Amino acid sequence: xxxxxxxxxxxxxxxxxxFEGVTLVEANYPEFNLxxxxxxxGEFDACLSDQVLEHIAGPPERAVNEALRVVRPGGYVVxxxxxxTAVHGPGDxxxxxxxxxxxxxxxxxxxxxxxxxxxxxxxxxxxxxFTWRPVPVTRWHPVTWLATANRRSYAHMVWVAARKRxxxxxxxxxxG
Numbered sequence: 565x566x567x568x569x570x571x572x573x574x575x576x577x578x579x580x581x582x583f584e585g586v587t588l589v590e591a592n593y594p595e596f597n598l599x600x601x602x603x604x605x606g607e608f609d610a611c612l613s614d615q616v617l618e619h620i621a622g623p624p625e626r627a628v629n630e631a632l633r634v635v636r637p638g639g640y641v642v643x644x645x646x647x648x649t650a651v652h653g654p655g656d657x658x659x660x661x662x663x664x665x666x667x668x669x670x671x672x673x674x675x676x677x678x679x680x681x682x683x684x685x686x687x688x689x690x691x692x693x694f695t696w697r698p699v700p701v702t703r704w705h706p707v708t709w710l711a712t713a714n715r716r717s718y719a720h721m722v723w724v725a726a727r728k729r730x731x732x733x734x735x736x737x738x739x740g
Contacts, residue, residue, distance in 0.1 A: 565585070565586065565587055566583070566585075566586040566587070566609040566610070567586065567587045567589060567607065567608045567609055568583050568586045568587070568588050568589070568608060568609060568610045568611070568612060569589050569591055569601075569603070569607075569608040569610070569611045569612070569631075569634060569635075570588055570589065570590045570591065570612050570613075571591055571592075571593075571596070571598055571611065571612065571613035571616050571631070572591070572592050572593045572596075572598075572613065572614075572616045572619075573590075573592055573614075574612045574613050574614040574616065575588050575590060575612075576614070577612045577614050577642060577644075578612065581610075581612070581642060581725075583610060583612075586609070589608070591603075593616075593619075598613065598616060598617075598620060598627045598630055598631065599620065599621075599622045599626055599627055599630060600630065601630055601631075601633075601634055603634045604634070605633055605634065606634070606635065606636040606637065606639075607634050607636075608634050608635050608636065608639060609635070609636060609639045609640070610635060610639055610640040610641065610642070611631040611632075611634060611635050611639075611640075611641045611642075612641075612642050612643075613631065613642070613643045613644070614644045615644060615645060615646060616643070616645070617643055617645040617658060617660060618645050618646055618656055618657060618658045618659060618660070619655050619656060619657065619658075620657060620658065621655065621657060624658055624660075624668060625668060628641075628643070628668045628669060629672075631643070632669075632672050632673070632728055635728050636728070637728055637729065637730045637731075638727065638728060638730060639727070639728050640725065640726065640727055640728070641669070641673065641724075641725075641726050641728065642723065642724070642725045642726075643665065643723065643724050644721060644722070644723040645658075645659075645660050645665070645721075645722055645723070646659065646720065646721055646722070647659050647660065647661060647680060647682070647719045647720060647721070647722045648682060648686075648718060648719060648720045649720055649721075650690075660722055661680070661719070661722060662678040662679050662680050662716075662719070662722050662723075662724070663678065665678050665722060665723070665724035666678035666724060668724075669724055669726045672728060672729055673726035673727060673728055673729060674726060674727045674729060675724060675725075675726045676725045676726055676727060677723070677724070677725045678722075678723070678724045678725075679716070679719075679722070679723060680716055680719025680720075680721060680722035680723070681714050681716075681719060681720065681721050681722075682714070682715065682716075682718045682719040682720035682721065683710070683713045683714060683715045683718050684715065684718050685710050685713070686718070686720045689707075689710055689711070694707065694710075694711075699711040699712075
């Protein structure tokens, strides 16, 4: 049975990404820290983190390398994080672009997708309280249009999905 590590309440990503019928292991902050996980090398088939990287109180490269360390070669890492989002702290340290997330994974992974979603209306929708309301399932509704319109240059949320290489590009010399 596949084992998937969920960092800080990211279990909801598992079924969205097709990880069903797996053993989900939760590593929630503050008991667990993505900078130093108490798991063996290659113990998991995947590692998921949703809106975690911006809160890492340390070098983001170290957090990415730690997630990769606990994933087996050929396994997957998926990280989502914010870009154009209001500061939500304390403990809000970083912002990443899709290209930045791709860069953080370049040596040890095949990046399957690094992308983002957003549009110029997201701040207004947030201000009006639409953030946690369901999107109507009809094409004609204005909220549906606003929630599905994507202008990547205004990405509010970004993500990377990557497959850990069997042998890193640097021949295994990278940290983590």
